Amino acid sequence: MSAAAQIGDLSFVHQGAGLPALDHVSLLVPAGESTALLGPSGAGKTTLLAVLDGRLRGWRGRVSVLGAPLHPDQAPPRGSRPDVGFVFQEFALVERATVLRNVLNGRLGRMSPLRAALGSPLPYDLEVARAALADCGIADLAERRVDSLSGGQRQRVAIARCLAQEPRLILADEPVSNLDPARAAEILTLLTGVARARGATVLFSSHQPDLARRFADRIVGMRDGRIAFDVAVGDLSDVAITDLYRETTALQVIGLRAVT
Amino acid sequence: MRSRGFGSFAAGALVAGAVLWSFATTDVELSRLLSAGPRIADFLGRMVPPDPTVMNEIVKGSAETLRIAILGSLGAVLLSVPLGILASETMVSPALYRPVRTLLAFIRAIPLILVAMLMVGAVGLGPLPGIIAVAFHATGMLAKFYAEAIDGVSRAPIAALESAGAGSLAQLRYAIWPQMAPVVARDTIFRFELNLRESLILGIVGAGGIGFYIQTYVRSFQYDKAASVTLAVIAMVIAIEAINVALRRRFA
Ligand SMILES: Nc1ncnc2c1ncn2[C@@H]1O[C@H](COP(=O)(O)OP(=O)(O)O)[C@@H](O)[C@H]1O
Numbered sequence A: 001m002s003a004a005a006q007i008g009d010l011s012f013v014h015q016g017a018g019l020p021a022l023d024h025v026s027l028l029v030p031a032g033e034s035t036a037l038l039g040p041s042g043a044g045k046t047t048l049l050a051v052l053d054g055r056l057r058g059w060r061g062r063v064s065v066l067g068a069p070l071h072p073d074q075a076p077p078r079g080s081r082p083d084v085g086f087v088f089q090e091f092a093l094v095e096r097a098t099v100l101r102n103v104l105n106g107r108l109g110r111m112s113p114l115r116a117a118l119g120s121p122l123p124y125d126l127e128v129a130r131a132a133l134a135d136c137g138i139a140d141l142a143e144r145r146v147d148s149l150s151g152g153q154r155q156r157v158a159i160a161r162c163l164a165q166e167p168r169l170i171l172a173d174e175p176v177s178n179l180d181p182a183r184a185a186e187i188l189t190l191l192t193g194v195a196r197a198r199g200a201t202v203l204f205s206s207h208q209p210d211l212a213r214r215f216a217d218r219i220v221g222m223r224d225g226r227i228a229f230d231v232a233v234g235d236l237s238d239v240a241i242t243d244l245y246r247e248t249t250a251l252q253v254i255g256l257r258a259v260t
Numbered sequence B: 001m002r003s004r005g006f007g008s009f010a011a012g013a014l015v016a017g018a019v020l021w022s023f024a025t026t027d028v029e030l031s032r033l034l035s036a037g038p039r040i041a042d043f044l045g046r047m048v049p050p051d052p053t054v055m056n057e058i059v060k061g062s063a064e065t066l067r068i069a070i071l072g073s074l075g076a077v078l079l080s081v082p083l084g085i086l087a088s089e090t091m092v093s094p095a096l097y098r099p100v101r102t103l104l105a106f107i108r109a110i111p112l113i114l115v116a117m118l119m120v121g122a123v124g125l126g127p128l129p130g131i132i133a134v135a136f137h138a139t140g141m142l143a144k145f146y147a148e149a150i151d152g153v154s155r156a157p158i159a160a161l162e163s164a165g166a167g168s169l170a171q172l173r174y175a176i177w178p179q180m181a182p183v184v185a186r187d188t189i190f191r192f193e194l195n196l197r198e199s200l201i202l203g204i205v206g207a208g209g210i211g212f213y214i215q216t217y218v219r220s221f222q223y224d225k226a227a228s229v230t231l232a233v234i235a236m237v238i239a240i241e242a243i244n245v246a247l248r249r250r251f252a
């Protein structure tokens, strides 16, 4: 089994935070599968995904993504960034721009820096963007402005932008927590479906066990910056989930969780 | 209870005292006050019918006012771009943006007409002091607006483009500028409208524009001509307002 990402003894403390957001995390994300990062709010899911996306500096440990090691103090080389796509909880779209423009933004890393900064997309970029729109079922929305769309439509645009990068690893941070349950299931069906069709690996975070169970092949439980469990979906017990979401004790609230 | 009763009594006494003091120290005697009504009526009477022969002066004066507003606004934009960046919380450190913001508040506090008078003293009569005054005065507001436009840019789409491998110029072009442009355009047009409106009266202190003719005609008791110019000014303010409403709809 090859790995899309490999994490060894990863720790990170946010600036101004007392406790580490990631506390000696080791994890292997298998390639070609869909893995869910499950855990309560504050577990460290967003932080872990941001490290894998190469957007955080100052962590300690060993991280390699798609076979290339990341440097804790340097941004990844520009050329490798499109290989890792990211779908954000709050969509992170340019609201006043059109759907097509937002999806073309996913191509910027595949263009020469000069073309990205000053030029216009090539026919091939347009073709990839239109195919991504079609895959996400929003070809007819191409010319609409994003600020006129619903939440579900916005997340489809964000997934299309991610696909336009032609990524081999798709990271998604709580991609459906802003959507109603029906829309959430639709979006996760779409995300895992397009990834499988393109042979890309998916790592998505969620705080909802039912969604993780339904859409992931593997489930990684996280709590307090540590990995609580890492199992195939069939091996996940209700006890493990209950324990993952147990009440935070008063001692933990005041920062003495090492006592437990 | 007692202190509140005393408080309202003290406030009442203060207001009454201020009104009495104002009557006592200016030459507002009852007789003059009573005769003011008829005198204003007489003045208004001499304004009608407005004298239409001053059309040439109106066109010339309005054109000069428009030029003062355009060049003054251009100057303000050029000053506000660097000052707006220096006043932005997200671009520079507090040690820099705090004093720059204080400076801008200080500039805003000086009335335009006062700046214009000082500039007339410095560079002489004509449109030039008006242009300098408008540029200076408007920068106090426009640079603050530009700083707010910069600080209002959402980080999330920038992070998304960074994640996709876009360089900083591409991030500026596709994530930062699209968020800022409508705000900058709206604020600049808003400030231009204010500049045009405020520079209508600059001529009164000799800083150029249509205001010069109002002052000239009132001083030489040609109230019918002053009336024509005043009507022209009112018409222009209404026209500016109408254009502004239309533009605002465009940038909503
Ligand atoms: N920018 C930040 N500054 C300080 N602390 C942060 C910041 N972002 C997250 N944290 C803290 O790091 C921990 C993990 O947060 P996060 O990774 O967002 O968890 P999750 O995504 O699982 O909710 C939390 O305790 C959170 O309060």
Ligand SMILES: [Mg+2]
Pocket: A045, A046, A047, A173, A174
């Ligand atoms: Mg999170």
